[in-house]
Amino acid sequence: MATPPDPPIPEPPARVLDQRLDALARQPFRAKFHLRGRDRATAELGGPATMRRHAHDLIAKRLAPAEPYKDGRQTPYRGHPVFVAQHATATCCRGCLQRWHRIPKGRELSRAERAYVVAVICRWIERELTG
Numbered sequence: 001m002a003t004p005p006d007p008p009i010p011e012p013p014a015r016v017l018d019q020r021l022d023a024l025a026r027q028p029f030r031a032k033f034h035l036r037g038r039d040r041a042t043a044e045l046g047g048p049a050t051m052r053r054h055a056h057d058l059i060a061k062r063l064a065p066a067e068p069y070k071d072g073r074q075t076p077y078r079g080h081p082v083f084v085a086q087h088a089t090a091t092c093c094r095g096c097l098q099r100w101h102r103i104p105k106g107r108e109l110s111r112a113e114r115a116y117v118v119a120v121i122c123r124w125i126e127r128e129l130t131g
């Protein structure tokens with residue numbers, strides 16, 4: 001018998017995500033990141049479902065491990081809308097995740113934490129494209 005897929009984890013409500021994003025946008029370093037040029041076009045052409053899938057994949061590989069490869073320098077500043085969103089939302093590395101989102105370093109991210117990070121990233125992209 002095949003293993004049933006894991007049930008989806010509910011995401012934080014948009015209101016909660018928006019409060020976090022508004023607080024982050026008050027940090028001058030975070031506020032300077034915006035979707036431009038090719039990265040913006042990738043997000044517009046791909047659409048929300050594709051961005052969410054890419055965010056899940058990128059977070060699983062580059063942020064979720066207990067000791068991510070090159071942690072602190074693993075997120076480029078351009079090349080994918082999710083990368084830009086990670087810098088804007090302080091989900092770029094485990095240090096930022098700990099400092100700004102209270103998710104401790106040194107252990108693998110749980111499914112719920114990965115879902116939270118993806119939700120923050122996707123909400124930021126959505127606000128960039130519609131704001």
Ligand SMILES: [Zn+2]
Nearest residue numbers: 072092093096
């Ligand atoms: Zn960082």
